Amino acid sequence: MDLRQGIGLRKLGMTPDEFQQDLLSNLYYRRGTTVESASARDAYETLSQTVRDRLAERRARTAAAHYASNPRWVYYLSAEYLLGAQLEQNLLYSGTGELAAEAVKALGFSLEDVEDLDVEPGLGNGGLGRLAACLVDSMATRDIPAVGYGIRYDLGIFRQSIAEDGQTEHPDDWAFQGNPWEFPAPDDRQTVGFYGHTEPLPGSPARKRWVPGEIVLGEPSHMLVPGFGTETVNIIRLWKAHASEASFDLTSFSAGQYAEAVQEAVRAENISKVLYPDDSTELGRELRLKQQYFLVSCSLRDIIRRFRLRNEGWDTFADKTVIQLNDTHPTIAIPELMRLLVDEYELDWDAAWQITRKTFAYTCHTLLPEALETWPVRMFEKLLPRHLEIVYLINMLFLREVEARFPGDHDRLRRMSIIQEEPDRRVRMAHLAVVGTEAVNGVAELHSKLLRETVLDDFAELWPAKFQNVTNGVSPRRFMRIANPRLADLITEGLGDDGWIRDLDRLAELEPLADDASFLERWWAIKRANKVDLAAGDPDSLTDVMIKRFHEYKRQQLKLLHVITQYHRIREDPGGDWVPRTVLFAGKAAPAYHAAKDIIHLIATVGARIAADPVVSPYLKVVFPSNYNVSLAERIIPAADLSEQISLAGKEASGTGNMKLALNGAVTIGTLDGANIEIRARVGAENFFLFGMDAYQAAQTRLDGYDPRRHYDQDAELRAAVDALTSGVFGDVGHRVAGSLLGRDEYLTLADYRSYIQCQDDVEVAWRDQARWTRMSVLNTALSGFFSSDRTVADYAARIWRVSAVPVPRED
Numbered sequence: 001m002d003l004r005q006g007i008g009l010r011k012l013g014m015t016p017d018e019f020q021q022d023l024l025s026n027l028y029y030r031r032g033t034t035v036e037s038a039s040a041r042d043a044y045e046t047l048s049q050t051v052r053d054r055l056a057e058r059r060a061r062t063a064a065a066h067y068a069s070n071p072r073w074v075y076y077l078s079a080e081y082l083l084g085a086q087l088e089q090n091l092l093y094s095g096t097g098e099l100a101a102e103a104v105k106a107l108g109f110s111l112e113d114v115e116d117l118d119v120e121p122g123l124g125n126g127g128l129g130r131l132a133a134c135l136v137d138s139m140a141t142r143d144i145p146a147v148g149y150g151i152r153y154d155l156g157i158f159r160q161s162i163a164e165d166g167q168t169e170h171p172d173d174w175a176f177q178g179n180p181w182e183f184p185a186p187d188d189r190q191t192v193g194f195y196g197h198t199e200p201l202p203g204s205p206a207r208k209r210w211v212p213g214e215i216v217l218g219e220p221s222h223m224l225v226p227g228f229g230t231e232t233v234n235i236i237r238l239w240k241a242h243a244s245e246a247s248f249d250l251t252s253f254s255a256g257q258y259a260e261a262v263q264e265a266v267r268a269e270n271i272s273k274v275l276y277p278d279d280s281t282e283l284g285r286e287l288r289l290k291q292q293y294f295l296v297s298c299s300l301r302d303i304i305r306r307f308r309l310r311n312e313g314w315d316t317f318a319d320k321t322v323i324q325l326n327d328t329h330p331t332i333a334i335p336e337l338m339r340l341l342v343d344e345y346e347l348d349w350d351a352a353w354q355i356t357r358k359t360f361a362y363t364c365h366t367l368l369p370e371a372l373e374t375w376p377v378r379m380f381e382k383l384l385p386r387h388l389e390i391v392y393l394i395n396m397l398f399l400r401e402v403e404a405r406f407p408g409d410h411d412r413l414r415r416m417s418i419i420q421e422e423p424d425r426r427v428r429m430a431h432l433a434v435v436g437t438e439a440v441n442g443v444a445e446l447h448s449k450l451l452r453e454t455v456l457d458d459f460a461e462l463w464p465a466k467f468q469n470v471t472n473g474v475s476p477r478r479f480m481r482i483a484n485p486r487l488a489d490l491i492t493e494g495l496g497d498d499g500w501i502r503d504l505d506r507l508a509e510l511e512p513l514a515d516d517a518s519f520l521e522r523w524w525a526i527k528r529a530n531k532v533d534l535a536a537g538d539p540d541s542l543t544d545v546m547i548k549r550f551h552e553y554k555r556q557q558l559k560l561l562h563v564i565t566q567y568h569r570i571r572e573d574p575g576g577d578w579v580p581r582t583v584l585f586a587g588k589a590a591p592a593y594h595a596a597k598d599i600i601h602l603i604a605t606v607g608a609r610i611a612a613d614p615v616v617s618p619y620l621k622v623v624f625p626s627n628y629n630v631s632l633a634e635r636i637i638p639a640a641d642l643s644e645q646i647s648l649a650g651k652e653a654s655g656t657g658n659m660k661l662a663l664n665g666a667v668t669i670g671t672l673d674g675a676n677i678e679i680r681a682r683v684g685a686e687n688f689f690l691f692g693m694d695a696y697q698a699a700q701t702r703l704d705g706y707d708p709r710r711h712y713d714q715d716a717e718l719r720a721a722v723d724a725l726t727s728g729v730f731g732d733v734g735h736r737v738a739g740s741l742l743g744r745d746e747y748l749t750l751a752d753y754r755s756y757i758q759c760q761d762d763v764e765v766a767w768r769d770q771a772r773w774t775r776m777s778v779l780n781t782a783l784s785g786f787f788s789s790d791r792t793v794a795d796y797a798a799r800i801w802r803v804s805a806v807p808v809p810r811e812d
């Protein structure tokens with residue numbers, strides 16, 4: 001058999017018999033157990049293997065098609081991936097859902113029992129990591145040859161428990177019982193250096209030899225990323241740190257010093273031990289920098305290895321390769337590629353720089369100054385001495401370019417330099433990322449505009465064409481079809497087929513149905529059934545959800561002030577005609593972010609107080625399910641009536657939960673921030689509850705010398721809400737939160753309070769008219785098709801990556 005002629009594989013059977021046969025053979029031969037003694041875990045492992053094999057067969061055909069066409073590849077470099085649970089997705093994408101249900105039934109289990117054992121790999125913090133997962137899904141769905149690179153953290157984002165005293169963190173040993181979805185690939189391991197010194201090399205003065213002081217191995221494993229409704233199966237490749245043999249100290253061991261013997265090995269393996277749980281705050285820890293370089297070094301060598309399978313020399317490298325940097329976390333890839341090309345492959349500097357600049361593109365995900373990464377020069381130099389030299393050289397040549405354009409403008413040079421001098425010397429990763437890439441994009445229209453006008457204004461002036469926008473999107477598979485099967489079925493019925501799952505603009509065809517009374521009835525009934533399933537509160541109440549990381553800029557505290565205001569109103573008029581509401585918060589706070597943890601604590605305390613109040617509790621309930629993650633989001637989103645997107649305008653880069661909620665028929669109450677603006681433009685102003693200042697008004701308010709006390713003094717209801725916090729019933733935490741609101745109120749919460757409360761009153765008016773509300777809900781779904789990550793990926797492919805699809809032939 002000539003394997004090069006095809007993949008030489010028999011296509012795995014898709015009849016119930018064949019599927020069951022394969023499941024049994026996996027049970028016997030791979031799991032080593034029997035039908036009689038099979039546990040739920042045996043069923044889970046065996047089913048996962050059987051499903052995985054079907055995708056692996058498609059993977060083999062994908063690899064063959066990619067190899068044959070030698071295409072331009074997209075490499076997505078991301079320190080985080082929040083993939084969500086794998087089994088249900090893989091059942092859907094391999095078309096084996098029904099076969100699986102039958103087969104596990106024969107073993108005595110239900111598919112739900114088995115799915116409960118599927119653990120989600122929480123290899124990310126929030127929006128940035130989940131976006132990476134949606135984009136790789138859509139790249140496969142669009143048949144784009146792509147590999148996602150990341151780190152296989154042993155411990156993912158902490159598990160959160162919530163009690164009346166707030167959040168407690170627990171380690172997330174997600175792969176404790178194994179992970180059936182990954183393929184270890186030890187043959188592709190890489191060697192990564194750290195520390196040490198550099199030595200001059202004869203020949204070109206640009207070249208140096210780096211002699212590292214520590215060597216760590218990177219071992220890859222990959223997970224399959226199938227496309228939906230297509231044959232393509234791409235991969236993400238995750239690196240795990242492994243100590244080299246030499247780091248085990250046999251001499252110490254022989255002397256009985258066991259801890260010392262493994263000390264160096266433990267240090268090496270710590271690199272991929274734990275995900276940093278910080279979202280939007282920079283922590284200048286050396287281990288984090290080590291993680292970043294570890295990811296970059298392993299991935300670049302793997303990319304070059306793959307390039308060389310089909311290509312020679314370097315002339316075509318940048319034509320065959322585009323590397324997308326997911327925020328600045330992997331930006332050391334720029335000096336690392338320079339180092340490989342100049343020091344190891346002996347290209348001259350200018351040729352190497354041309355290749356490097358053409359290869360990379362950078363996506364920025366924030367505007368918060370504290371989230372813009374910088375590294376102390378001293379730490380950078382100690383860990384990566386050669387890379388610092390290269391960064392200096394890049395910077396020198398770059399500043400020469402700036403000087404040529406703006407002669408004598410020293411202030412501009414100081415502002416744009418990759419090296420910050422005052423108050424201390426630091427490497428500015430965002431500047432390095434802009435200088436070393438061909439394209440820079442923000443993640444929503446407003447965000448991209450503010451990047452050009454504020455943080456990166458000097459760069460946008462120098463290179464206007466480099467700056468683009470690519471508005472984020474979300475996977476309609478995971479967040480509609482899988483999360484909300486009832487709604488998906490109704491949509492499929494309404495549209496006549498399920499093609500919308502790959503072509504989300506087709507949701508617009510639902511628009512006429514927004515005036516069809518019987519369709520509206522069914523839509524409402526589905527929302528209600530989803531609320532019953534979620535079991536968070538009365539399914540007939542307005543389910544008001546705020547689900548996202550806890551951060552002061554996102555303003556969960558504003559939502560809390562609304563809850564307290566509502567509490568006061570009900571207390572004052574217990575017989576009033578109140579709209580019953582269930583307010584659902586979910587989300588994690590960074591463990592060291594005390595102000596955010598205080599807000600969680602306070603929400604839990606206020607919630608308990610309301611629950612204990614017989615007058616108010618029939619109308620108002622606060623729930624805080626713990627451990628918000630992708631799986632929990634999939635349960636909450638389909639049940640949401642109202643989507644809270646209330647960040648201070650100009651702070652939320654995009655948001656993606658806002659899109660998931662709108663697509664599931666939640667109506668948004670929000671500010672003109674991030675992608676909210678684009679959601680409102682599409683679903684229509686009359687189907688969106690807008691309040692608050694816009695980004696320019698917010699900036700102006702700050703410039704004018706913002707005084708939160710003024711709002712407190714002038715607004716009796718606001719005063720009552722803040723005073724409740726300091727009344728004593730909420731303890732120290734109430735005082736701290738009130739103190740922060742009346743002190744600096746960094747995110748202008750009090751300035752937007754009245755507008756928010758009025759807007760919530762409008763929400764209630766709309767809610768009382770069930771037909772009107774349901775119509776708004778349908779139109780939110782119908783008009784949000786733009787927010788599919790398939791569209792996002794098409795945008796990247798056309799305007800940034802300039803790649804085309806490589807279809808994988810079907811096996812018949």
Ligand code: 26W
Pocket residue numbers: 126127128129131278279280281282283327365366371372373443472652653654655656674
């Ligand atoms: C250095 C510490 C650090 C860690 C994470 C800094 C910055 C980050 C991320 C950029 C934070 C993040 O997840 N940003 C979110 O990215 C989403 C996807 O683009 C956007 O939808 C969110 O608005 C943005 O907050």
